[in-house]
Amino acid sequence: MRKAFLLAATMTAVLIALASAGSAGAASHREAPLISLDPAADITDYFMFRSYEPGQSDKVELIMDTTSEEPSSGPNYWNFDPSVLYRFNVDNDADGVADDVQFEFRFENEFRGTSKDLKLFLPDVALPGPITSLDSPGLGMRQTYSVTMIKNGTRTVIADGLIAAPSNIGPRTTPNYESLASQAVYSRPGGIRVFAGQRDDPFYIDLGAVFDTINLRAPGIDMLSGFNVQEIALEVPMSMISDGHTVLGGYAETARQKVTVEGDGKGKWTQVQRLANPLVNEVVIGTIDKDHWNAVDPEDEGEFLDYYLHPRLATALEAVGFPTTACTPFGGPSCTRTNRTDLVNVLLKYDPSQSNVSELLRLNLNVPPVALAAQKRLTILQGDNAGWPNGRRPLDDVTDIGIQVVGGPDYITLGAGDGVNANDKPLPAAFPFLSTPWDGRGRVHLNP
Amino acid sequence: MTRTRLLLAAGAAALTAAALLLGGVLHESGSAGVASSNRPAAALPLLSDFGGSDTASTIVSLQTVVRAAPEDVRALGLLGLAYQQRARETGDPAYLPRSEGVLRAALRLAPRDLTATTGLGALALSRHRFREALALGRRAVALSPSTARGYGVTGDALIELGRYREAFEAFDTMASLKPSLASYSRVSYARELLGDVAGAAEAMRLAVDAAVGQREALAWTQTQLGKLYWAHGRVRAAASRYRAALAVFPSYVHALDALAQVDAARGHLARAIALERRAADTIPLPQFVATLGDLYSVAGDEKEARKQYALIGAIDRLLIANGVKVDLESALFDVDHGKQLSQALSRAHAARAARPSIDGDDVLAWAMARNGQCSEALEYSKRALRLGTVDASKFFHRGMIERCLGHEVAAKRWFNRALAVNPHFSLIWAPVARRYAS
Numbered sequence: 104m105r106k107a108f109l110l111a112a113t114m115t116a117v118l119i120a121l122a123s124a125g126s127a128g129a130a131s132h133r134e135a136p137l138i139s140l141d142p143a144a145d146i147t148d149y150f151m152f153r154s155y156e157p158g159q160s161d162k163v164e165l166i167m168d169t170t171s172e173e174p175s176s177g178p179n180y181w182n183f184d185p186s187v188l189y190r191f192n193v194d195n196d197a198d199g200v201a202d203d204v205q206f207e208f209r210f211e212n213e214f215r216g217t218s219k220d221l222k223l224f225l226p227d228v229a230l231p232g233p234i235t236s237l238d239s240p241g242l243g244m245r246q247t248y249s250v251t252m253i254k255n256g257t258r259t260v261i262a263d264g265l266i267a268a269p270s271n272i273g274p275r276t277t278p279n280y281e282s283l284a285s286q287a288v289y290s291r292p293g294g295i296r297v298f299a300g301q302r303d304d305p306f307y308i309d310l311g312a313v314f315d316t317i318n319l320r321a322p323g324i325d326m327l328s329g330f331n332v333q334e335i336a337l338e339v340p341m342s343m344i345s346d347g348h349t350v351l352g353g354y355a356e357t358a359r360q361k362v363t364v365e366g367d368g369k370g371k372w373t374q375v376q377r378l379a380n381p382l383v384n385e386v387v388i389g390t391i392d393k394d395h396w397n398a399v400d401p402e403d404e405g406e407f408l409d410y411y412l413h414p415r416l417a418t419a420l421e422a423v424g425f426p427t428t429a430c431t432p433f434g435g436p437s438c439t440r441t442n443r444t445d446l447v448n449v450l451l452k453y454d455p456s457q458s459n460v461s462e463l464l465r466l467n468l469n470v471p472p473v474a475l476a477a478q479k480r481l482t483i484l485q486g487d488n489a490g491w492p493n494g495r496r497p498l499d500d501v502t503d504i505g506i507q508v509v510g511g512p513d514y515i516t517l518g519a520g521d522g523v524n525a526n527d528k529p530l531p532a533a534f535p536f537l538s539t540p541w542d543g544r545g546r547v548h549l550n551p
Numbered sequence: 552m553t554r555t556r557l558l559l560a561a562g563a564a565a566l567t568a569a570a571l572l573l574g575g576v577l578h579e580s581g582s583a584g585v586a587s588s589n590r591p592a593a594a595l596p597l598l599s600d601f602g603g604s605d606t607a608s609t610i611v612s613l614q615t616v617v618r619a620a621p622e623d624v625r626a627l628g629l630l631g632l633a634y635q636q637r638a639r640e641t642g643d644p645a646y647l648p649r650s651e652g653v654l655r656a657a658l659r660l661a662p663r664d665l666t667a668t669t670g671l672g673a674l675a676l677s678r679h680r681f682r683e684a685l686a687l688g689r690r691a692v693a694l695s696p697s698t699a700r701g702y703g704v705t706g707d708a709l710i711e712l713g714r715y716r717e718a719f720e721a722f723d724t725m726a727s728l729k730p731s732l733a734s735y736s737r738v739s740y741a742r743e744l745l746g747d748v749a750g751a752a753e754a755m756r757l758a759v760d761a762a763v764g765q766r767e768a769l770a771w772t773q774t775q776l777g778k779l780y781w782a783h784g785r786v787r788a789a790a791s792r793y794r795a796a797l798a799v800f801p802s803y804v805h806a807l808d809a810l811a812q813v814d815a816a817r818g819h820l821a822r823a824i825a826l827e828r829r830a831a832d833t834i835p836l837p838q839f840v841a842t843l844g845d846l847y848s849v850a851g852d853e854k855e856a857r858k859q860y861a862l863i864g865a866i867d868r869l870l871i872a873n874g875v876k877v878d879l880e881s882a883l884f885d886v887d888h889g890k891q892l893s894q895a896l897s898r899a900h901a902a903r904a905a906r907p908s909i910d911g912d913d914v915l916a917w918a919m920a921r922n923g924q925c926s927e928a929l930e931y932s933k934r935a936l937r938l939g940t941v942d943a944s945k946f947f948h949r950g951m952i953e954r955c956l957g958h959e960v961a962a963k964r965w966f967n968r969a970l971a972v973n974p975h976f977s978l979i980w981a982p983v984a985r986r987y988a989s
Binding site: 134135136137140141142143144170178179181182184185186187224359360361362363364365367373375390391392393394395397398 | 665666669673676677694695697698699700703704707719722723726727728729730731732733734735736737738740741742745750753754757760761763764765768771775798799
């Protein structure tokens with residue numbers, strides 16, 4: 104989940120505050136962490152869209168990013184976590200329950216090659232030569248993974264033994280990174296493509312300006328520039344998951360195994376995080392409900408309805424002197440300032456007349472994809488209906504859309520936003536849709 | 552143009568204000584959302600370093616916020632947590648009362664604030680005020696029954712109060728609400744207490760996996776896993792975990808301290824002393840200073856040993872002045888080192904009353920035995936072992952009690968059990984156990 108609007112830096116420092124001291128001597132009380140980060144299970148983005156890659160418009164893309172990464176984090180490079188279950192959940196019959204088609208990703212670590220033979224401290228080395236292939240001996244920690252589809256209660260392994268693209272170490276170790284990463288794009292029968300590995304973080308926001316009350320810049324600075332993520336991308340034919348309905352709902356999930364004090368072994372998978380629409384966890388849901396919100400499934404969103412109807416972001420926007428009203432482009436039966444049924448309708452329902460709510464990212468398959476060059480960052484606010492909240496593409500400026508939609512017409516008129524309108528690296532128009540990751544040696548974070 | 556900019560600025564200011572005002576939203580990333588908030592962690596990779604300036608500068612900026620807006624509950628809560636972090640980083644307990652001050656201010660303004668409540672609970676745990684911690688943990692759970700960390704505070708307090716069944720329930724609830732390194736490590740500890748060593752290691756390995764990417768948390772979990780191996784005589788496995796901790800966090804004091812004991816066990820006393828000195832110089836925790844003294848003593852340098860031991864009283868006084876209860880730890884130190892045994896026994900009584908855990912029982916039993924009250928000591932030793940915990944020190948204490956009671960055969964059995972579990976359980980007492988066992 105993305106800490107987009109938040110006072111992120113401060114928070115981090117502080118959350119670590121409760122995160123551990125050592126255990127002491129025999130009689131000393133053991134201070135275990137009370138709260139902790141969980142980067143490997145942290146879903147930073149979820150994308151779902153019809154492919155805008157030329158010739159692929161019959162495909163749906165499901166993408167989750169996890170683990171915001173400093174590229175120069177060697178020797179402990181980031182990876183996927185073998186103890187996490189990564190899963191895409193799709194609702195294809197508009198009942199709000201995303202259990203119709205699911206895709207599970209499980210990873211394994213393999214220690215091999217030069218690093219293993221020579222017992223090196225570094226996993227990935229340019230020994231005996233640079234890492235140019237997923238079989239290069241210099242690639243000492245290799246992750247393999249399986250993809251399992253669950254449809255109509257049947258589990259089908261659609262891929263196994265695939266290799267994840269390693270981290271972009273630097274020009275000596277991984278000199279031709281894109282060629283290496285492209286080997287980790289796998290095609291499978293039936294028009295499926297899969298990729299897992301490191302990519303540039305596509306999210307962009309001027310976190311610092313938002314943080315520092317008045318200190319806005321024009322243009323803003325992408326505070327997430329120069330960071331990478333772990334991407335899991337799955338491309339499937341629309342026909343494979345749509346089941347005839349025109350609108351899909353979906354979300355990304357990470358799960359860990361539950362354990363009990365007196366239980367044997369590891370327990371069942373328990374959802375630790377979910378992500379459908381961006382910013383919901385951060386901006387909509389209140390502190391005391393965060394753990395619970397992440398643990399329950401989206402169809403139980405009714406428990407949290409009040410957060411949508413009376414969003415505290417709107418209250419705060421008002422407190423600063425700008426009225427917020429509904430009647431945003433998503434309309435809604437009531438044009439009130441607090442009873443935001445418009446937000447409920449757009450985030451939680453397939454159709455305003457529906458009574459049940461479910462927090463899913465919804466994608467209308469009848470809306471044709473828009474070529475990358477023609478995509479508008481403010482999507483429907485600029486007449487481009489193929490972006491969030493109709494699914495979500497990497498280019499969509501969800502921060503500004505969020506501000507304007509929650510703020511209402513006045514905010515839209517003045518084009519309120521954070522002044523960062525594009526990612527620091529240009530996005531590619533082809534699978535897996537995110538840019539080359541920053542390498543560890545050459546990484547830079549934008550600065551004024 | 553100007554107008555647009557102004558409006559944009561207002562928009563963003565509003566957003567910031569949103570962030571500032573919406574306690575829930577913000578707390579989220581400070582606490583509950585912590586589990587999910589790794590982006591800032593990556594943005595500030597050095598934050599988790601001990602002794603880094605980041606916490607210090609965080610404190611300065613939060614102090615600025617609080618001065619400008621003394622009723623900012625969120626900032627007060629975060630500042631309270633930041634002070635606790637700084638206490639950990641520096642070992643300076645003076646940060647604890649400061650933490651308490653701002654957290655209480657936050658609660659006066661917002662009595663139902665979850666972050667401040669949990670923060671005070673964590674503070675009480677740090678100060679070994681477990682009944683107070685239990686009340687705060689219970690309050691946090693009442694404020695948000697679905698938030699995992701309240702059960703962590705509650706369970707930790709219950710453990711130290713000797714109420715194990717309830718503690719384990721709290722940990723189970725915590726782990727089912729949110730499997731995470733926080734809950735895995737607690738389940739691991741509970742299993743260890745129950746004598747389920749393999750299960751404890753398994754849960755701690757899950758904690759290690761869940762800590763990847765967080766320097767301090769990873770170093771902590773690796774060190775804990777190492778200590779679990781160490782406590783059961785697996786020296787090489789332990790050393791490898793400690794080295795893994797130091798690989799991610801080169802100056803991690805708890806791994807330095809643990810590795811010093813490995814070196815001592817292997818007879819490399821000079822290296823052990825150098826490592827322990829690094830740990831104690833970085834953060835002068837009483838247990839590091841005591842171990843350093845023991846290492847000098849084993850090395851035959853009694854003068855230097857006494858110098859270290861003499862520091863402990865001063866450190867303890869500093870801790871006490873800042874609200875930390877040290878009765879149990881200081882009683883154990885005195886009993887172990889044969890200092891003021893009758894006073895140590897009174898302190899052990901008081902400590903055990905405040906903290907009726909198996910550790911409280913064990914230290915009292917050991918203090919009684921060293922004061923010649925061996926029949927009573929036997930009862931507390933039995934209590935100390937009631938969970939089935941496999942703990943060489945507790946076994947050794949029992950051996951000493953049996954020996955004092957003239958039960959030679961039983962005593963030897965306990966000495967041998969202690970040595971079988973961990974032949975290096977104590978720099979001072981393991982050699983004694985070996986002598987009496989044969």
